[in-house]
Amino acid sequence: MEMKYRNSNNDQILFWTSKGATVEGVPTPDELKETPGWPSLERLKKGPCAVIECIEEIPCNPCETACPSGAIRVGSPITNLPVLDENKCTGCGACISSCPGLAIFVVNLNYTEKLALISFPFEFLPLPKVGEELSAVDRKGEKVCRAKVVKVLNKPKQDRTPIVSICIPKKFAFIVRGIYLRDIRENSFFKSMDNENKMRVLKHPILGSQKLGKLVNITVDGKKIKAREGEVIAAALLNAGIRVNRFTRKYSRPRGVFCGIGQCTDCVMIVNGIPNVRTCVTPVESGMVIETQYGLGKWEIKN
Numbered sequence: 001m002e003m004k005y006r007n008s009n010n011d012q013i014l015f016w017t018s019k020g021a022t023v024e025g026v027p028t029p030d031e032l033k034e035t036p037g038w039p040s041l042e043r044l045k046k047g048p049c050a051v052i053e054c055i056e057e058i059p060c061n062p063c064e065t066a067c068p069s070g071a072i073r074v075g076s077p078i079t080n081l082p083v084l085d086e087n088k089c090t091g092c093g094a095c096i097s098s099c100p101g102l103a104i105f106v107v108n109l110n111y112t113e114k115l116a117l118i119s120f121p122f123e124f125l126p127l128p129k130v131g132e133e134l135s136a137v138d139r140k141g142e143k144v145c146r147a148k149v150v151k152v153l154n155k156p157k158q159d160r161t162p163i164v165s166i167c168i169p170k171k172f173a174f175i176v177r178g179i180y181l182r183d184i185r186e187n188s189f190f191k192s193m194d195n196e197n198k199m200r201v202l203k204h205p206i207l208g209s210q211k212l213g214k215l216v217n218i219t220v221d222g223k224k225i226k227a228r229e230g231e232v233i234a235a236a237l238l239n240a241g242i243r244v245n246r247f248t249r250k251y252s253r254p255r256g257v258f259c260g261i262g263q264c265t266d267c268v269m270i271v272n273g274i275p276n277v278r279t280c281v282t283p284v285e286s287g288m289v290i291e292t293q294y295g296l297g298k299w300e301i302k303n
């Protein structure tokens with residue numbers, strides 16, 4: 001598929017997304033099924049099983065040691081995609097909290113005759129409550145169907161990455177991957193927040209309470225947006241609805257925040273003319289000029 005974009009000089013840039021994630025940076029179930037972390041339908045029909053949606057080839061492997069059954073293998077080099085041995089997987093869910101990319105889910109297609117149970121990592125506060133009914137969302141965060149919260153695990157062994165389990169109609173088992181935060185926010189202290197901050201995470205299980213810095217202007221691909229001084233650039237962009245930070249060198253695949261802790265380099269952008277700046281760990285300063293990064297940070301213009 002051919003895509004057209006313009007950089008801050010209004011140059012037209014063409015690139016192709018023939019393979020990999022769609023232009024929004026969200027992989028489709030069909031693409032994920034081709035990866036080694038995705039179990040077969042036959043296995044899923046037998047009971048709960050991990051579904052590993054890790055497609056980034058980043059230097060990362062905690063899932064490998066987290067699995068008590070030895071069902072996940074990354075091996076060497078550490079940038080290998082994790083391989084799931086579906087016959088060894090018991091669906092215990094121990095791997096879910098270990099993944100910094102929040103890329104591991106457990107899907108139970110046999111929860112009831114009509115319902116599937118989806119367990120996923122959830123690093124926001126407040127946590128949903130067991131029995132609560134809310135909207136389930138897909139990988140893009142768009143609403144798919146109603147869901148009921150069945151379990152919320154937040155013990156020390158989850159290491160501050162709680163696991164939420166929801167039941168949903170079976171036909172959405174490969175589509176639903178989370179819950180709609182606004183449902184929670186409309187019922188909680190978020191209600192009092194103005195629109196400018198609605199997408200900001202101010203209370204976080206790992207980072208604690210966040211103070212709002214001074215409101216400043218930054219420029220992103222030629223457009224001015226508001227940001228809070230001191231927050232990381234990636235957070236300001238997400239608050240402004242910007243989810244694609246760069247496009248990969250070989251296949252022009254879109255990439256956004258993945259690990260969020262400075263490890264994977266998926267969020268790099270050109271900041272004040274310097275390419276490869278990890279926006280998830282770089283604080284906002286007033287007047288910053290930020291540009292989407294294509295490949296290694298040099299513009300490639302094709303006619």
Ligand code: SF4
Nearest residue numbers: 067089090092093095
């Ligand atoms: S669900 Fe349990 S058994 Fe399956 S891969 Fe994860 S940790 Fe291993």
Ligand code: SF4
Nearest residue numbers: 054060062063099101
């Ligand atoms: S991102 Fe998650 S699934 Fe991928 S290798 Fe790291 S721990 Fe494993």
Ligand code: FES
Nearest residue numbers: 258260264265280
């Ligand atoms: S999201 Fe991984 S380094 Fe920024």
